[in-house]
Amino acid sequence: MNFLNILNEIEKVDGEIYERISPRRAAMKDFFSFGKKVAAASVPLAVGTMFKKAYGQTASPAIINALNIGLAIEHFSAAFYTRGFSEAAFGSGSTAAADKAAIGIIRDHELGHVKFLQDTIKAAGGTPVGVGSYDYTGNKEFSEPFKNFRSFLQIAQGLEDTGLRATKGVAGDLLGSPYLSAALGMHAVEARHSTKIRLMRISRGQSGTLQPWISLNDETDGRLGQGAYAGEENVQQAGNTITGINGNSAIDSARASEAFDEPITVAALRTVLGQFKVNI
Amino acid sequence: MKNIIQEDQDTAQQTERISSSTLPRRSFLQFAGASAVGVALMAAGCSKDKDYVGPTDPIVPGEDKVNLGSGDTGLLNFAYALEQLEAAFYTKVVESPWSGINTTEKEYLIDIQLHEIAHRELLRNVLGDGKIGNLAFDFSKVNFADRASVLEAAKEMEDIGVAAYNGVAPLLKSKDFLTVAAKIVSVEARHAAYIRETIKPNDFTAGVVGSNGQEQPLKPADVLSRVKKYITTEINASNLPTA
Numbered sequence: 001m002n003f004l005n006i007l008n009e010i011e012k013v014d015g016e017i018y019e020r021i022s023p024r025r026a027a028m029k030d031f032f033s034f035g036k037k038v039a040a041a042s043v044p045l046a047v048g049t050m051f052k053k054a055y056g057q058t059a060s061p062a063i064i065n066a067l068n069i070g071l072a073i074e075h076f077s078a079a080f081y082t083r084g085f086s087e088a089a090f091g092s093g094s095t096a097a098a099d100k101a102a103i104g105i106i107r108d109h110e111l112g113h114v115k116f117l118q119d120t121i122k123a124a125g126g127t128p129v130g131v132g133s134y135d136y137t138g139n140k141e142f143s144e145p146f147k148n149f150r151s152f153l154q155i156a157q158g159l160e161d162t163g164l165r166a167t168k169g170v171a172g173d174l175l176g177s178p179y180l181s182a183a184l185g186m187h188a189v190e191a192r193h194s195t196k197i198r199l200m201r202i203s204r205g206q207s208g209t210l211q212p213w214i215s216l217n218d219e220t221d222g223r224l225g226q227g228a229y230a231g232e233e234n235v236q237q238a239g240n241t242i243t244g245i246n247g248n249s250a251i252d253s254a255r256a257s258e259a260f261d262e263p264i265t266v267a268a269l270r271t272v273l274g275q276f277k278v279n280i
Numbered sequence: 281m282k283n284i285i286q287e288d289q290d291t292a293q294q295t296e297r298i299s300s301s302t303l304p305r306r307s308f309l310q311f312a313g314a315s316a317v318g319v320a321l322m323a324a325g326c327s328k329d330k331d332y333v334g335p336t337d338p339i340v341p342g343e344d345k346v347n348l349g350s351g352d353t354g355l356l357n358f359a360y361a362l363e364q365l366e367a368a369f370y371t372k373v374v375e376s377p378w379s380g381i382n383t384t385e386k387e388y389l390i391d392i393q394l395h396e397i398a399h400r401e402l403l404r405n406v407l408g409d410g411k412i413g414n415l416a417f418d419f420s421k422v423n424f425a426d427r428a429s430v431l432e433a434a435k436e437m438e439d440i441g442v443a444a445y446n447g448v449a450p451l452l453k454s455k456d457f458l459t460v461a462a463k464i465v466s467v468e469a470r471h472a473a474y475i476r477e478t479i480k481p482n483d484f485t486a487g488v489v490g491s492n493g494q495e496q497p498l499k500p501a502d503v504l505s506r507v508k509k510y511i512t513t514e515i516n517a518s519n520l521p522t523a
């Protein structure tokens with residue numbers, strides 16, 4: 001019996017065994033070098049710990065919490081787009097049909113995220129948070145969140161941008177876990193959604209300064225805008241001032257802020273989405 | 281010692297059960313949960329970790345080659361190489377715009393160019409002495425006078441850029457670098473969505489998102505093979521972490 005053979009056998013039925021154990025194959029090397037140093041009798045315990053890490057029960061509370069924050073946002077997003085798809089005032093004509101199709105595409109992604117996160121949290125030994133009872137008006141900021149298509153798009157944009165900022169906020173907690181890659185895979189999709197929604201709003205002449213990317217602190221009108229974009233005006237990255245970096249004077253503060261999307265703290269997230277009664 | 285031998289036999293039986301059937305998750309969990317695995321570690325045979333970190337020689341004199349290096353430095357150099365590519369591409373686009381380009385398109389393409397330059401310069405500064413040299417590019421496959429040709433190339437580069445960052449970010453050791461990568465990758469995704477929508481409405485995620493609503497990451501080697509047609513400098517990525 002040889003440990004490598006065990007892994008090989010497992011790999012035949014579970015091609016992702018190495019990823020489950022650790023997203024880094026390098027960690028396997030660490031393990032082997034660790035094994036050199038410990039007495040043989042203690043090795044089984046180490047192996048068991050490694051497998052538990054791969055197959056559940058021992059995902060840390062920080063990881064479960066990070067995944068559940070994501071799930072809480074995705075539940076709300078999925079419910080919001082599902083209702084919007086059937087109720088929103090898309091109008092008529094070819095643009096209306098295309099808009100509805102776009103909302104359908106986004107809804108399907110959010111439903112995919114919900115299912116993925118529920119399954120993942122369960123497999124990791126955690127309890128997935130459930131659907132909430134939402135206030136789509138954002139505590140009366142939007143009187144008709146679905147019937148007024150402009151309001152619908154404004155909420156959608158704030159939601160997408162807040163969601164992806166939240167992922168950045170918890171990404172560090174997921175580093176070294178098998179969940180980071182999936183979180184980033186969803187995160188990029190939210191960014192694409194945001195830009196699509198922004199382009200829909202731009203084509204309607206909604207908000208004259210709106211860009212396909214977050215520029216400075218973007219829309220500061222209203223509670224949702226203020227909460228969702230506070231901090232996005234940052235131009236300091238890893239100890240560098242991006243404005244005019246290395247003599248590139250065309251990079252003004254707007255471009256410098258646009259080039260990097262910023263994380264949001266859990267506290268700020270609670271404030272922004274709490275208005276919609278999303279429990280985080 | 282007797283214990284270990286007994287455990288060894290148990291494990292052998294369980295292993296046989298697992299490998300002789302499709303895997304019911306529950307039984308695997310039982311197996312995994314039973315930490316009774318007697319092992320003959322083959323660790324002594326494992327090759328030693330390379331301790332190589334940064335490029336020893338960013339550009340080999342007389343040859344057009346770079347070695348990205350290993351560890352986080354290597355991964356950041358990989359990103360730096362891609363940002364060099366994107367910045368050079370959009371600089372060319374902005375310098376020689378297709379005829380009939382409209383004001384909005386031009387404005388947004390300048391924005392994208394400057395975002396890519398910002399990414400490139402930040403990575404350059406973060407890498408410091410560990411950075412690779414300036415790469416050389418060949419954009420002869422792109423017809424800059426033709427809107428469709430430019431946008432198709434842009435779409436390909438942005439999609440690859442997103443998948444590339446998503447592929448290397450989980451390999452980073454430093455949380456600070458992960459944060460930088462996460463801050464950049466969503467901007468690349470925004471670019472990708474904008475370019476795609478400019479080509480064809482509602483194409484913002486077409487073909488890049490699976491049923492779980494996620495974009496698939498790409499490994500550095502796959503990224504490099506896809507962008508090779510634009511980069512004439514030979515890039516050695518063999519020291520990058522692979523998992």
